[in-house]
Amino acid sequence: MGSWDDSTRVMQLRMRLSSALKVWCTQLPYETRSNWKPLVHVFKTEWCRPVGSKEERYYGMEMRDPETPRMFLYRLNKATKSAGIRFEKTVSEREAHIRRFIHALSDNRLKTTLQGQGFENMVKLKKELEAD
Structure with missing residues (x-):
């Protein structure tokens, strides 16, 4: 057959x-x-739901083509909550989360701009994305 x-x-x-x-x-x-x-x-x-833990999905997330950087940040933030990553609580978790976000951006110009900045909190990052 x-x-x-x-x-x-x-x-x-x-x-x-x-x-x-x-x-x-x-x-x-x-x-x-x-x-x-x-x-x-x-x-x-x-x-179909992706196979793997919620943490694996978070660390493997990439920016989608039609997605704006701000939309991607919101989706990434939601994934951290699902994975139990508390980026709002500790400075090290927040910094790692922001680095993860910047690394996954598809816009190289924005990526370069954001890499040189330190963000005290997520509000400042969101404001920077709104300005861009």
């Missing part, structure tokens, strides 16, 4: 989806919903 071709895989996946997910699937662009690789990529991104 051979393996399934891509159109059969798409059909099998769509047959197994709940009615809500079938509606979601019909709203995807035709090229995405009719081709296996793009469909499975979008499905995994939207519906």
Whole structure:
């Protein structure tokens, strides 16, 4: 027996989806919903939780393409709370969190600007991001 071709895989996946997910699937662009690789990529991104601990997810976070630096900071802050990292309480945790944020930025100009500054608290970092 051979393996399934891509159109059969798409059909099998769509047959197994709940009615809500079938509606979601019909709203995807035709090229995405009719081709296996793009469909499975979008499905995994939207519906599958990442494997690993909350700490691993925090340390592995990267800035997404459509995301602004401030949006990424808020998402990173939320991940610290989920992981039980208390960056507001200790100076060392806050500094490590800010370094982690700066390291993960995709904007090299902003990254260079922020690396040279010391932030006493998260409010000052947020104000710097608002000004940029």
